[in-house]
Each structure stands twice: as structure tokens, then as C-alpha cells.
Amino acid sequence: MASTKLYTAIYVVLFVFATVQALVEEAGWLGGSDTLYWAAFAVIIVLSLIKAVIVAGYYQHLKWEPRSVSYVIGTGLIAALALTIAAAYSIT
């Protein structure tokens, strides 16, 4: 398990990342061209993904559990993504 110091550092990182996501919007990228919009989109979603992995890995201690636990959650995630991506593609 991690130390309190590490838990605190993680909290600070999560806080900063959330702020950065809001600043991207504040910067007006999302109102710009399609290229700029999707670049900003990618930055914001990747930041959310990193935050989620950090919370799961350290606060939920997945890092110290057998990999099989991560696979269970990963399977749920893949199922949800399969539904979303295939359904969205089906109407393009």
C-alpha cells in the first residue's frame, strides 16, 4: 500500500488535472475549428483517463490486487465500449 504522502501527491495531481481540463475550455479551443475542437477533445479525455487509472490503481489499490481483478473491471469496460462504439458507428 502507498504512504499518506503518495496519497496526498495523487490528490494534488487529480486536482490539477481537473483544473487543466476546465482551462482548455476557458482557452476557447472548443469553439474553434474542427481540428482544434478534436485536439482539445483528445486532451480532455486523455486527462480523464489518466485520472481514472490513478484513482483505480492507488485509491482503490488495484495496483496491489491480483491482475484478475483488473481484468474483471476491464471486461466490463470493453463491453461498454463495444456497445457505444458499434452503436454509434451503425448510424454513421
Place this chain on the structure above:
Amino acid sequence: MTDDTPDDGSIETDGGHATEELPAGEDHDDHGLPPMSSVKRWFLTTNHKDIGILYIGTALFFLVFGGILALLMRIQLWAPRAPGEGLLGPLAYNQAVSAHGLLMVFWFISPFAFGFANYVVPLQIGAKDLAFPRLNALSYWLYLFSGLLFGVSFFQKATFSGGWTMYAPLNIPAYTPEVGATTAILALVMFVASVTVSSVNFLTTMHRWRAEDLRLRDLPLFSSSILLTVWMMLFAFAALLAALIVLSADRLLGTTYFVTQEGGSLLWAHLFWFFGHPEVYIVFFPALGVMAEVFQTFTGKRIVGRKWFVAAMVLVALQSFVVWMHHMFLTAINLQIKTLFMATTIGISLPFDLMVFALIYTLIKGRIRFTTPFLFSFGALLLFIIGGITGVFLGAVVLDYEFRGTYWVVAHFHYVMVGGATALFGALYYWYPKITGKMYDEFLGKVHFALYFVGFNLLYFPMFLAWQTPRRVFDYNPAYTPWHRLATIGGFILAVSFLVMFYNLYRSLQTGADADDNPWEYSSTAEWAISSPPPLENFPGLPSYKGGKLNFVSKVTGGATDGGEVTDGGTAVATAAGAGHGTAAATAHEEEHASHASFWPFLLSLAGFLTFVGVSGINKGGLYTPLAAVGGLGVAGSLVGMAREPFTVPSPELAEKWPFDGVEDMKLGMWIFLASDVVLFGAFIGSYLFMRVAEGWRNWHHLIPADHVVMPGLINTYLLLTSSFAVVLAMVAAERGSNKGVVASLVATLALGIGFLINKGIEWQHLFHVHSEAFPEGWELSTNIASSTFYLTTGLHGAHVIVGLLITLYMIPRAWRGAYSGNDKPIEYFGLYWHFVDIVWLFLFPLFYIL
């Protein structure tokens, strides 16, 4: 005797067979449970065998319920009718069709299979019970009350009448306005709650409570089929739950998902069939497991290609999630995706072919005993082959254009689904001696099968011949009248066959011959190694498969054997020397006394039932609102009562736990539940993304008022992140034994969570009352699809926050009394949930506030 049978008469298939004299059972008392003759016992019991019997009995009740509706339909179809002619009016017919489908698929077939799973799986894997016995009882009571709720729906003007697939827009109040239609949807929500609880329980048990050295790959085939079924259930039903919650919101709260012109009805089809196709295998897999088990027993032959059979089942379970769009070939989805799903559909038939050939080849290699269970299983195989072949037509895009919406579909899926149920009736005869301790009447069993098989084929095969009859319609081309009459006659013969079955089961219980522990010569699974019926805690010792055969590690009193130690006056468990991978050495100790009785699961489900009845008509006022309030209080009170009740469930020390060694039962259960919650939220977020793509991704902004800004979302992100950090600090404080630290951290979590809800409340109030040119009437749930997705998705998340805060409220006074000092486990388990809620928000924030 076949070439697989060793000289000592034991068979080594599926974990082996007890060959030595069994130690005397120690189960002299029922641990506070009243006797089986007492009605009270059945309300209190948490024992898996009792729950199994309850499931089987209740499922048979719903078989009769759904069956009577089917007979009413068949009477109506005796001749083509105009609306108003015949026994059933148009709305009554639509209700009968819809309710028949829903009852049979949800409340009969799967629960019937899970009755056997409840009874048999713990016996087959060498467990004393399921890992969470009270949750098992809760699953049952939720199931029963969900079915009763469905029954209530008939008395609220009308039950749901839009077909069992509940397609949009027929599922919205404009087309099905009756309160009963809403109740039917809520009954399904309650049913899914039962399924989810059950899935978590079975998965935890089957992964962590297997007897020593019983590897997953060596599970008996029935247990293997159940394990895969439960994994499919966990993920598939979560998608259905999302669909049902959205539908309930559309009906009760006025959201506009399924009335939205662009994508609304397609969204339902995607969500429903993402669940619906795995559901076909969820229904069929247990039947497949029964077929394999029964074929082995009554041919005296291990199933041919066993490991390939298991591998094929695994493959089908995975593939079942990538074929759902073959139910949507007639919708507006694009041709590329149709072609892809046609290919995946053809792909899923291949492993099924392998399984069918393995079963047939087993028959050829063995020597068949034509007992009733065998006849039903063999009949099921024949019916499934017909059902499978006729289904291939529907998997081809071009042919499906012709067949969709006709009786071809009706005939095909009845051959598959009722074909599966056929094997389950075989299971009823197969395990009847084990469950009751009595032998059934073989002659009557065969009469049942003969009537059943003839009735079944007379009922469903003519539907192929009259396939151009439109589905769900009682007026048809008069040229098909003879076929429909034949089907009606077949339906009644099928019904009569069940009268024979019920008579046989009842009569045999009263006067049948006593059954041996193992009435079948070549059965090879562990349930046949113990008495019929088995004692309350199943085994006379600790089951172990060390050495490739089932043995019982002896419990001794008063003397040490095999290195066992004696405790003072208690029961000693022999030490298993050299315990293998995934086992813990069982040290001698005074065995904990397992609990088997709790009234709370029944009360909780009753309260849930009242809540749902109240919610169904909450927009109508009257008694509905107070009923919902009383039910809600009952739910809260029952949960507290259940949490406070002392209930001991000793986890087996000597057990095979791969691949979850070191993850205790409660933690694994929580993780498995969270995996289903991932799919639930994933389906919600997926629905939002789907509707946004349908609308045009960047056009979406026109549906949102300028007042919907980032700041409230950012503040809530800060609050939730900080609350997560506070839970971590609570755990650290508990580890250090700091009582004050635990209390302070939990209070901080509570305060931050309340702050989150207040902030959300202020934001929502503001948005409800915006007055702009584009939104002069405010931005409410029903304003447009953007507002609907925003309020409902963040609302579901908010509901999770509220649940978390209620748990925190429960934990704070306990923490004050020192319950977690030096014991951080309960806080860790709560933290898993709370951090998950945090993670979900990490995605909702950008999707609903920034992008």
C-alpha cells in the same frame, strides 16, 4: 460398463467420485432453522438447497401463469379474427402476447435453471453454501416479488402490451399509457436487481469456494455452464438495467430519450439487444450443461472432446456480446455494420456445431439408458438442432428481410428457448431423487415426455409452415387456418403433459420409493456422493479433490488423525499437508457456527415491492405516493436491520481460489458488482454519445442554454476528489488505530458529499428556470434530448452519491464506538464504491460540462 469405468466402480469424470465409506454426517441440528414442514422456515432460510427449491417451485408457478396466457392466445388464433371477435379483445391479446413472452423469458426459464444451480452447484464444487447466503435469499425474494409486481400490473388498467421486446416508441406513454405498463417495466427493474445480486454471489462462490484442487477447468459441466451463464448475466443485465431505468424515466419523469426523432427508437434496440442476444445463451447454457451431464450419466461415457466442449462454451459466451445487431437488420443501421454482424453471427454457430457433435458422438460411443431425464435431454438436443438451423436463415441479412416479423421467428426462437427448457424438465427428473429423497414414477415420466414432445412439435412446427403469418397479430390469411388449429391442439397437448408431470412429482413425494444416495449407475459428480437429500451443511467433512478424486478430509473429535490437532472439546479439522496452489492450510480450530436464518431478505424485498407499486403511479397521486414513502422507509429500515444482524458465514479455509487468491470474499463481491456498474454507467454514457452522434456532435450545443457553464461541474469535481481523499485518510487512520482520525475523515466525506449534492441542487434549480430566447420555458428534463441525458445521467450518479452518503452515515457512529480501529476492511470496501463514484464523475464532468 464402458471402457471409461474403472474396476472399483468409480468414475473419474468431473472431479471424481467418493469411493470410500463416508464419515458419518455431523449435521444433527438445523442451526436454529425450523423444520422443512414449518412454513416459517421458508421465510427465514438462507440455505442454498432451500432457496433452490423455492426457485424451482416459483418458476413452475410462472410457467403455469405464462402457459395459461399462451393457451388464451392459441384459442384466439383458432380462426382468423377481426378485432372484437373471439375470446380476447385487441388490447387483451396484446397484453397476453407481451406478458407471455416476458414471463416465460424472465420469470420462468432462467429462474428455473437457477433453482437447480442453487441446489446443485455448491454440492458439485464442494461448498457448504453460497458465499453470501443472505444475499442468495434476497435474490430469491426479489425475484418472487418482482413477479408478483408484474402480476399487479394486470390490475392497473392493463399490463404492458407492446411486445416482450418493448420496442420504442411503443414503450412510451403515448402508446402504452396505462399505469400497469409502467409497473411491468418496474417489475423488470426489480428482477434485474435480483439477477445482479445473484450473479455477484455465484461468481464469488464459484471462484473462491471450490474444494481443494478442483480447478476451474475440471468443474462438472453443469457447473461450468452456470459459471459462464453468470458471467454473461453480470454484464448483459447491466445493459438491460440501463435501458429500463431510461425507459422508467421517460415514463415517469418526462425525459425524452425514446421519443427523440433522431435515434430514439434505435437506441432502445441497441440497448435491448446488447442484453437480448447474450440472454439467449443465458437461457440456453444451463440447459446445455444439463444435457452434457445427463448424457454422461445415461450413456456411461465421458463427454467426447470435453475440453473442446468447454472451450466452445467459453467462445460462445464471449461471442454472444458481438452479434446483437442481427436483430436489427430491418432498422436504419448501415449496411457495413449489418454485414459485419452477419459474419459474427455465422461465427457463433461454429462452436455450437462443435458442442452438438460432441453430444451426438457421446451417444454413439456410450450405451444409452432411456430414462426420463435422458429422454428430455435427448429431445432437447433434437429441438435445438431444428431451432439452430432455422435461426441461420435469420442471421443472413437478405433472408432476414423476408422472415423478420413473421411466425418463422416465433417458431425458431421457441424451438431454441423451449428446446432449452426441455432439458431443464429433464433436470427436474434427474435431480428429483437428490432433492426429495424419493424416486419419481418412471412410467409417468415417460408419458410426460411423449405428450410433451408430440405437443411441442404439433404446436411449434406448423408455425414454420404458416410462417407468413405476421407476428403478434390475431388476424391472418385464412389459408393458414389448418396449421394454426394444429398448433392450438398441440398447445393443449403440451399443457396436459404438465398435468402428468405435476401429478407424478406430487404422487412420488407422497408414495415414491426411497431414493439411494446415488440412484444412477454412472453419475460422476459430487452431489451423488452424499445422502438424498443432503444434510444442511452438505458434507461429512471438508471436500477435497487432492489426488484426482473426491475425498472428505475428516473432522475428528477427541483424537488427532492425519496430523490434525485436538482443540478443547471442539471439532478439529485435519491439517492438509502440502496444500497446493491456491489453498490455505487448514489449521485445527474450533469451527465457527454458520448462520442459516434471516428474516431481513424477505422484509427488504416486500418493502421494495411496496415502493415500486407506489412509484408506478406516483404521477397519479392518491395512495401511490404514501405507499412509495412507506415502502422506501421499509427498504431503509430493512437494510439497517440486515447490516446490524449478527450473521456468521465462515469462509472455507481449505479451498481452491484461483484466480482470486488473496482477495477476500467481500472485496471480490464488491469488485464484481462494480464491474456490472461499469456497464450500467457505460450504457448511460454510451446512450448520451449515441444520441449526440445522431443529433450531430457539435450541433448538440444548440440544445444547451448558455447558462449551463463549467464552474458548477468543476466545483463538484473538486468536492468529490477531496471526498475520495478523505476516505483514503479514513482507511489510513483505521490502519493506525486512530479512532478520532477515522471519525473525522468520514465526517469530512459526508460533508463534502452533501456539498456536492447542494451544489448540484443549486445548479439544477438555476437551469430549470433559465429564461432565454432559445429556452423561454426553462431547461427541464423534457426540454430536449440534451437536457434529458444531462439530468438523468448526472442524476443516476447523484443517486450513487446519496447511497454512499447513507453508508457513511451508518459508519460514523460505528466508527465513534471504535468499530474500525485497527480494522480498515469495511472502510476499504466502502472506499471501492466511493472511488468508483468518483471515477464516473471524472468522465461525466468533461462530457456534460466541457465538451
